[in-house]
Amino acid sequence: MPWISTLLLRHRSQLVTAGLCAMSGLLWVILWVGALKADSGSLLLKLLQVEWQVQDWALRNGPQAPRAQELVYLGIDNPNYSYQYSEEEAAASKPLAAMSRDFPWSRLVWAELIDKLAAAGVRAIVIDILFSSASEQDAVFAAAIHRHAGLVVLGANINLSNVNEAHTFHTMLTPSPSLSGGAGGVG
16 A cells, blocks of 8 residues: 555645545635625625626626627626715616615616517517516506517426325416416516
């Protein structure tokens, strides 16, 4: 077994580096999970929010991949967008005022988004969010979906639960009926 000690001595620096990487990675995971479970005033959550902002900055300012002209993806990646527009802009626009509050946004935001995207000439709008519960703004949101009938696809969710080895029970959560009536699809 002298070859094992020779191998360990020869690769000691790589083993130390691998050990440090593993320990720091484990520490990062523990802190990240702790931040997700923390309350809104927690230092860990604030660090996580800083991480999100750094990631956003890096993606906006880093090397750009070629863009497909026929597809635009709009992502929700920050719980509060109020730092991106002024108070005057928010006061002049109900959707911006609604976005200044934490997610989930008011259905007014989604109605305005559908109208603006349709006016821009998009061929489809896919919203991968489940609107299963009723809201005070459903009438405005449903009207926007109906104005652009067939253009909007709303999100749904399939829950799987094993009844036993032979059978799996599927439950499909769908948008509220007032919304899905004019949608081009639910999926």
